[in-house]
Amino acid sequence: MNKRICILKSFINYILLSFFLVVSFTAKARPPYESFKFRTVVIDAGHGGKDPGAHGSYSREKNVALAIAKKVDALIKSEMPDINVIMTRTTDRFVELNKRAEIANEKKANLFISIHCNSSPEGTASVAHKEKGVMILVYGYHRKEEQLEALRENASIYIEKDYKKNYDGYDENDPTSFIVLNTYMQKYRTQSILFGSILNKQFINTDGRRSLGVKEQGVLVLAHSGMPAVLVETGYINNPSEEKYLNSQSGQNAIAASIVRAIKLYRKEISTAE
Numbered sequence: 001m002n003k004r005i006c007i008l009k010s011f012i013n014y015i016l017l018s019f020f021l022v023v024s025f026t027a028k029a030r031p032p033y034e035s036f037k038f039r040t041v042v043i044d045a046g047h048g049g050k051d052p053g054a055h056g057s058y059s060r061e062k063n064v065a066l067a068i069a070k071k072v073d074a075l076i077k078s079e080m081p082d083i084n085v086i087m088t089r090t091t092d093r094f095v096e097l098n099k100r101a102e103i104a105n106e107k108k109a110n111l112f113i114s115i116h117c118n119s120s121p122e123g124t125a126s127v128a129h130k131e132k133g134v135m136i137l138v139y140g141y142h143r144k145e146e147q148l149e150a151l152r153e154n155a156s157i158y159i160e161k162d163y164k165k166n167y168d169g170y171d172e173n174d175p176t177s178f179i180v181l182n183t184y185m186q187k188y189r190t191q192s193i194l195f196g197s198i199l200n201k202q203f204i205n206t207d208g209r210r211s212l213g214v215k216e217q218g219v220l221v222l223a224h225s226g227m228p229a230v231l232v233e234t235g236y237i238n239n240p241s242e243e244k245y246l247n248s249q250s251g252q253n254a255i256a257a258s259i260v261r262a263i264k265l266y267r268k269e270i271s272t273a274e
Contacts, residue, residue: 038111038267040084041076042104044221045069046116046231049094054119056243061117062092064246068234069115071256079260101224111195111266112229113259114221117237117246124238132242133210134203135233138192139223140216191228191270198269199232199262206261207254209235232259 045066047053053061069087076085086107088100104112120131196214203209212233222229234255235242245251 038083038271040086040107040109040111041263042086042088042107042109042112043069043072043076044088044100044104044112044114046114046221048089048092051094054117054237055124056237056246057124057240059237059243059247061119061237064117064234064237064252065115066090066092068246068252068255071252072113072115072259075256075260076263080264083263097221098224100221101226104229105224105226109227111263112222112225112227114229114231116231116233117235118233119238120236122238130236130239130242132236132239133212134200134235135212136196136200136214137217137219137222137231137233138189138196138214139225139229140218188226188228192222192230194269195228195262195266196230198265199230199259202258202262202265203255207258 045062045068047060047062047065049062051062053065055061066089070090073085073087076083084107086103086109088103089095100114101112118131118135122130193214200211200214204211219231222231235246235251237243237246246255
């Protein structure tokens with residue numbers, strides 16, 4: 001019996017070795033026209049409809065996010081006509097979190113960018129030294145504790161009619177739920193961080209914005225996206241100076257331009273690496 005097992009193991013090892021050799025040869029012999037093509041970008045305007053998101057003294061996150069998303073869409077179409085741009089929403093309507101990711105997955109997008117505004121705990125109350133700056137989130141695979149940003153963004157699921165069905169097994173107090181929801185996201189973690197870092201530099205070096213950096217957090221809209229994905233917190237809407245910037249044409253244009261520059265640099269870098 002032991003001899004038969006040894007023979008079987010040897011046979012299996014031979015098959016596996018042959019398989020890997022074939023795969024390796026095929027990859028090296030692959031013609032140029034089969035190389036990676038960066039074709040599709042999904043722009044997701046956060047919140048919408050019955051979900052207003054965060055708010056400042058006179059504006060709502062859903063409206064600011066949509067305005068910036070539309071400017072990004074227009075810029076990509078103007079400056080990168082070979083790129084297919086998909087918007088998860090173009091009007092003030094509520095789109096479920098899982099639907100946003102489904103749109104990107106169905107279109108086989110190469111990059112998913114979700115646009116949002118941040119808010120600090122004190123809301124619109126007048127306090128000195130209010131928080132300000134951009135922040136870029138990528139999907140996190142480990143958390144030491146429940147984080148404020150993830151809670152705020154994930155809260156949208158409870159507005160959805162069938163949230164129990166759509167997010168069966170999701171428990172905001174159970175860190176392993178994030179991994180269960182989307183284990184295959186690890187493949188895109190490096191690319192997500194790469195794009196986030198490129199975008200972060202654009203905000204700092206070109207726009208002169210303060211940045212809280214690129215952070216990993218368990219945001220559901222990213223967890224369901226089967227491609228490199230980031231959530232961009234464009235500024236603190238409850239900070240008066242930031243709210244003014246986020247609602248201005250110049251501010252929105254600057255944010256959109258930085259996102260598009262980052263897409264160009266990211267596409268160039270990953271295309272060279274392939």
